[in-house]
Structure formats: structure tokens, C-alpha cells
Amino acid sequence: MPESTRPLRADAERNRRLLLDAAAAAFAEHGLDVGVAEIARRAGVGQGTVFRRFPTKEHLIAAVVVDRMHQVSARGRELLTAPDPGQAVFVLLGAMVEGAQSDRALFEAVADTFLANEDIRAAHSDLVQVMDRLLRRAQDVGAVRDDVGALDLLMMFKGVCEASRPFNDPGIMARQLELMRAALRPVDGGERLSGLPPTLADMERAVGADGAA
Amino acid sequence: MPESTRPLRADAERNRRLLLDAAAAAFAEHGLDVGVAEIARRAGVGQGTVFRRFPTKEHLIAAVVVDRMHQVSARGRELLTAPDPGQAVFVLLGAMVEGAQSDRALFEAVADTFLANEDIRAAHSDLVQVMDRLLRRAQDVGAVRDDVGALDLLMMFKGVCEASRPFNDPGIMARQLELMRAALRPVDGGERLSGLPPTLADMERAVGADGAA
DNA sequence: GCGTAAGCGGACCCCGCGGTCCGTTTGTGT
């Protein structure tokens, strides 16, 4: 059911894209607190246009986040057929780093109650599925310890991004990513993780509880 | 040069503590966006009192952060004489988790341009020193790979906290901490980290560049 | 006790930001 409404007029569609891009850039630079006016200015568009296309600032943020998640999922799907399954996961993570160098918006948004948003949840769930398949292939080859799940990876990745963001230095981020990779080395002897990998259900529950509070 | 001014009146000092605690709690629950009015209400104090003690909301935040960092540093110093150096580091991290379950403020603040703040920088630098000594002891015993530095640890820790915060679930955070520990396992053969451990100088530089932008 | 300065509180100001409105422009189907 994508777009049950009739397609947008040509200029409207164009402005929509301009807005999404401008918003993504602005959020990346200054966080979610940038004013709508600023975003409109960057996109070369009136403020009214923003709110006609996205009824609320939150809708705009959600759209940006979903947009980005789709990109990543798409790249992940490509990598499902890569020759070396053990590498594929890390290639994807590397690609995510590339663009997400400062995807503050994505993480700020996903972190807070934003997972309550229908569209974001859908896109996120899709991304988790792709990651899950990539991960299993890597585990089947013995390239990654088998007691971690897709959400473990996404969480760690988020951590890496958040931790290295203030440095604004690709080298340092790469280093953190290497450490993440080190954590995923197969465990020969003992030291297995306690508990089971987190699931989407865990998130939903947490969000629900958090939202109610 | 702590407190060049004459000491506060008894009630003033008491209110100062109430405010710091109330603010810490409020920030932990709702992030840095909680209104000053709300904090004042929680502390059972007038809004005017807040601004007399902390000229600006940012000063209040900084004070909270510094306060917390001192607690952690103090605990770390105790652990310097612990019997098992290999465990001590992780004991400290565990202790940090304890209190930091939702120390959003600390991380939000440190993440953004807040390191520009003189006091925070000092407290942070102190914390890094303590962590560094703990870490070296652990490395001397061979409990931790020797190509990581104190800032690597603090960054990873921040990542773990940020990543698991939305879940609001101690179990999941513990799991991430175990993964962090796995990343620190000594490396027998190859796979050493690229580059050198980040230093405080790296941070200062990043903050400087970021602040100027 | 008493004077005084430090402290208190909350009503108040002001500004920035999300969101609305409406007169004007522009794409599009005939």
C-alpha cells in the first residue's frame, strides 16, 4: 500500500526529495534540533512546503530515517550473494559507516521513542531481517561466533557510531569497528554470552514500557 | 582553586545538592530536554534558586556531569589496589553500568560540544588517567590485549550504554558488556588494531574543529 | 535578640520554533 493517493505533481515530488536530502544533511550536522526554517532554507523551499509534505517535524524525521534504512537494506540484499559470506557482514557495516559517519538523526531517532512510529518500525524490522540472513551465512562458515544475533550487531554498530561521532575522524571509527569485529571472533573454548540474543520483541516491549512512562 | 568565594550558607549548600541530584535524576529519565522548572519542582526549590546557583542551564548540566565523573574516578582509584588487576577494570565498568543505566545526560553532554567546558574536560581527563592506570595493570597481567588504550575503553563503554539504553533492560546491557569484554581478549596471533589508541589530544582537536564549524 | 546580607520563590519577560493561513504561482488535462 505505498501511496494510495494519486502521485504528486512533478515539482512537488522534486521538492520532496530536496527536503529529504536537505533535512538529512542538516540533521547530520547539527542533530535533530535544527529548525524547520533552516531545513527549508537549505532545500530552497518555503516553510509552508515542508509542512504540506510532512504534517509534522516528526514525520519529516521519520521519513529521513526510513529513507536511509532502505538504502542500507538494499545494499545488504546485494551482499547476500557475495562470494565470501564471512566478509559480507563487515562489508555492509563498513558501507554503513561510510554514509553514517554522522547519521546522528538516524540514531537519535531510533534511540528515543521513535520506534513507536509505524514506518520506522517496518523499515527497521526489514533491516534486521537482512542483517540476520547475512549474519547466519557468516556463522555457517565459522567466521563469526554463533551466539550473537542480528540485533546484537546493530546495537554494537550503533554504539560504535555514537562513541566515535564526536571525534569526527574516520580512523578512530575504523578502529572501533575493528574492536567490534574482535568481539565477534569465534569463541573456541568457554566464555559464551549469557542469555539469548535480543529480539525485535524485546525492543517493542521496551518501547511500549518507555512510551507509557 | 576550588571555591575562591567564601563558602555557601548552609541552606544554599543543601539546595545545591538537592538540585544536582534532582537534575541528575531528571536528565536520566527524560534526557537533557527537561525544563528547568521541572528540575526545580523535583528539588522542591524555586526556579530562581536554580539560576542563582547555576548561571545557566548548561552550567547545571556541566555540574551534574562533573559530579558523576568524580564518583567514577574515585571508585576507580579504590580499585587500583584490588588484588586481581585483570578483574579490576571490568569491576569498574560494571560499577559504572550500575549507576549509568540511564546516565543519558553524561553521554549526551560529553558527546556534544560540551567538552569545550573547562570543568568537564578536567574531570574527564582525570577519569582517563585513572582508567589508564587500571588498564595498564590488567595488560601487564595479560588479561587484556595490549593494543588498546584507556580512551578506547571509555569509547566502547559509551557505545554500550548508548546502544542498550532504549531497551532499559539490565540483561541486555550486561550482554553488550560481555561483548565488549570479548573484544578485549588478548590476541594471540595477528589481527592487531590499526593505528594508535586515541588520546585526549585527539579529542581536544576534534572538539576544537567541531566547535569552530 | 537583632541587623543585615545572603538566600528564596515564583510571577514575569522574551524569543525561538513548530505549525497555520491565504494570496499568488504553476503544472496539467482538454
Add this chain to the structure above:
DNA sequence: ACACAAACGGACCGCGGGGTCCGCTTACGC
């Protein structure tokens, strides 16, 4: 070409939050 709906833009509004002010209270030195 023309008509009309769709889209545009920016002036405008209201609210919420940081910060101020001032009349009242209270701790502390003598």
C-alpha cells in the same frame, strides 16, 4: 489557450522554555 486544482512561500500565531526581578524570608555574626 485556458481553466482549475495543486503547490508554493513567507507572514503570522501561540506556546513552551530559558533567564530575570523583586518583595519576602532566613541563616549567621555580634
